[in-house]
Amino acid sequence: MRKIVVKNTLIDWLVRLFSTSVGVVAQLASKQWINDVDLQRFRREPLLGIYSILSNGYFWTYGLAAVSGVVSWFWVLRRFDLGVAYPVAESLAFVLLILASSWLFSEPVPPLRWVGIALISAGLVFCR
Numbered sequence: 001m002r003k004i005v006v007k008n009t010l011i012d013w014l015v016r017l018f019s020t021s022v023g024v025v026a027q028l029a030s031k032q033w034i035n036d037v038d039l040q041r042f043r044r045e046p047l048l049g050i051y052s053i054l055s056n057g058y059f060w061t062y063g064l065a066a067v068s069g070v071v072s073w074f075w076v077l078r079r080f081d082l083g084v085a086y087p088v089a090e091s092l093a094f095v096l097l098i099l100a101s102s103w104l105f106s107e108p109v110p111p112l113r114w115v116g117i118a119l120i121s122a123g124l125v126f127c128r
Contacts, residue, residue, distance in 0.1 A: 026065035033058035
Protein backbone atom coordinates (compact mmCIF):
# COMPACT_ATOMS: atom_id res chain seq x y z
CA MET A 1 0.00 0.00 0.00
CA ARG A 2 1.29 3.41 -0.97
CA LYS A 3 1.61 5.98 1.80
CA ILE A 4 0.00 9.34 1.20
CA VAL A 5 1.92 12.19 2.81
CA VAL A 6 -0.31 14.94 4.13
CA LYS A 7 0.81 18.16 5.73
CA ASN A 8 -1.41 18.74 8.75
CA THR A 9 -3.12 22.15 8.79
CA LEU A 10 -4.72 24.06 11.63
CA ILE A 11 -8.10 22.76 10.48
CA ASP A 12 -6.82 19.17 10.78
CA TRP A 13 -5.71 19.82 14.37
CA LEU A 14 -9.02 21.49 15.22
CA VAL A 15 -10.97 18.54 13.80
CA ARG A 16 -8.77 16.22 15.83
CA LEU A 17 -9.56 18.20 19.00
CA PHE A 18 -13.26 18.33 18.06
CA SER A 19 -13.35 14.56 17.55
CA THR A 20 -11.90 13.91 20.98
CA SER A 21 -14.08 16.55 22.64
CA VAL A 22 -17.36 15.24 21.25
CA GLY A 23 -16.33 11.74 22.32
CA VAL A 24 -15.97 13.07 25.86
CA VAL A 25 -19.34 14.87 25.61
CA ALA A 26 -20.92 11.60 24.44
CA GLN A 27 -19.58 9.74 27.47
CA LEU A 28 -20.71 12.45 29.88
CA ALA A 29 -24.18 12.56 28.30
CA SER A 30 -24.50 8.77 28.40
CA LYS A 31 -23.63 8.76 32.11
CA GLN A 32 -26.22 11.42 32.88
CA TRP A 33 -28.77 9.72 30.63
CA ILE A 34 -28.37 6.31 32.26
CA ASN A 35 -28.61 7.94 35.70
CA ASP A 36 -31.94 9.48 34.64
CA VAL A 37 -33.47 6.23 33.33
CA ASP A 38 -36.13 4.77 35.61
CA LEU A 39 -35.69 1.03 35.05
CA GLN A 40 -38.63 0.13 37.30
CA ARG A 41 -40.96 2.25 35.18
CA PHE A 42 -39.51 0.69 32.05
CA ARG A 43 -40.37 -2.78 33.37
CA ARG A 44 -43.87 -1.82 34.52
CA GLU A 45 -44.85 0.24 31.49
CA PRO A 46 -42.56 -0.52 28.53
CA LEU A 47 -44.15 2.01 26.15
CA LEU A 48 -43.89 4.85 28.65
CA GLY A 49 -40.35 3.72 29.42
CA ILE A 50 -39.42 3.91 25.75
CA TYR A 51 -41.07 7.33 25.53
CA SER A 52 -39.12 8.55 28.56
CA ILE A 53 -35.87 7.38 26.97
CA LEU A 54 -36.63 8.97 23.60
CA SER A 55 -37.76 12.23 25.19
CA ASN A 56 -34.59 12.56 27.28
CA GLY A 57 -32.28 15.29 25.99
CA TYR A 58 -29.17 13.46 27.20
CA PHE A 59 -30.10 10.50 24.98
CA TRP A 60 -30.13 12.77 21.92
CA THR A 61 -27.01 14.62 23.03
CA TYR A 62 -25.23 11.28 23.29
CA GLY A 63 -26.41 10.22 19.84
CA LEU A 64 -25.46 13.49 18.15
CA ALA A 65 -22.06 13.60 19.86
CA ALA A 66 -21.33 9.96 19.03
CA VAL A 67 -22.20 10.39 15.34
CA SER A 68 -20.24 13.66 15.14
CA GLY A 69 -17.29 11.98 16.79
CA VAL A 70 -17.26 9.08 14.35
CA VAL A 71 -17.56 11.32 11.30
CA SER A 72 -14.82 13.66 12.49
CA TRP A 73 -12.65 10.65 13.43
CA PHE A 74 -12.79 9.53 9.78
CA TRP A 75 -11.28 12.91 8.85
CA VAL A 76 -8.56 12.42 11.47
CA LEU A 77 -7.75 8.94 10.16
CA ARG A 78 -7.23 10.29 6.66
CA ARG A 79 -4.93 13.09 7.83
CA PHE A 80 -2.85 11.60 10.67
CA ASP A 81 -0.89 8.43 11.29
CA LEU A 82 -3.05 5.99 13.25
CA GLY A 83 -0.15 5.13 15.56
CA VAL A 84 -0.12 8.71 16.80
CA ALA A 85 -3.73 9.83 16.34
CA TYR A 86 -5.35 7.07 18.38
CA PRO A 87 -3.08 7.14 21.46
CA VAL A 88 -3.20 10.94 21.58
CA ALA A 89 -6.99 11.02 21.24
CA GLU A 90 -7.54 8.35 23.89
CA SER A 91 -5.04 9.88 26.30
CA LEU A 92 -6.55 13.33 25.95
CA ALA A 93 -10.06 11.87 26.33
CA PHE A 94 -8.97 10.05 29.50
CA VAL A 95 -7.69 13.27 31.05
CA LEU A 96 -10.71 15.32 29.95
CA LEU A 97 -13.17 12.70 31.22
CA ILE A 98 -11.56 12.58 34.65
CA LEU A 99 -11.63 16.35 34.96
CA ALA A 100 -15.18 16.73 33.64
CA SER A 101 -16.64 13.87 35.69
CA SER A 102 -14.99 15.29 38.79
CA TRP A 103 -16.58 18.66 38.11
CA LEU A 104 -20.01 17.56 36.81
CA PHE A 105 -20.64 14.42 38.88
CA SER A 106 -18.47 15.17 41.92
CA GLU A 107 -16.49 11.99 41.33
CA PRO A 108 -13.36 11.83 43.50
CA VAL A 109 -9.91 12.14 41.96
CA PRO A 110 -7.36 10.45 44.23
CA PRO A 111 -3.81 11.87 44.41
CA LEU A 112 -2.31 9.02 42.40
CA ARG A 113 -4.73 9.75 39.56
CA TRP A 114 -3.49 13.37 39.52
CA VAL A 115 0.01 11.97 39.06
CA GLY A 116 -1.28 9.91 36.15
CA ILE A 117 -2.95 12.96 34.62
CA ALA A 118 0.34 14.88 34.89
CA LEU A 119 2.31 12.05 33.25
CA ILE A 120 -0.23 11.66 30.44
CA SER A 121 -0.27 15.41 29.86
CA ALA A 122 3.53 15.48 29.68
CA GLY A 123 3.45 12.58 27.22
CA LEU A 124 0.94 14.41 25.03
CA VAL A 125 3.37 17.29 24.68
CA PHE A 126 5.98 14.96 23.15
CA CYS A 127 3.62 12.87 21.02
CA ARG A 128 2.84 14.76 17.82
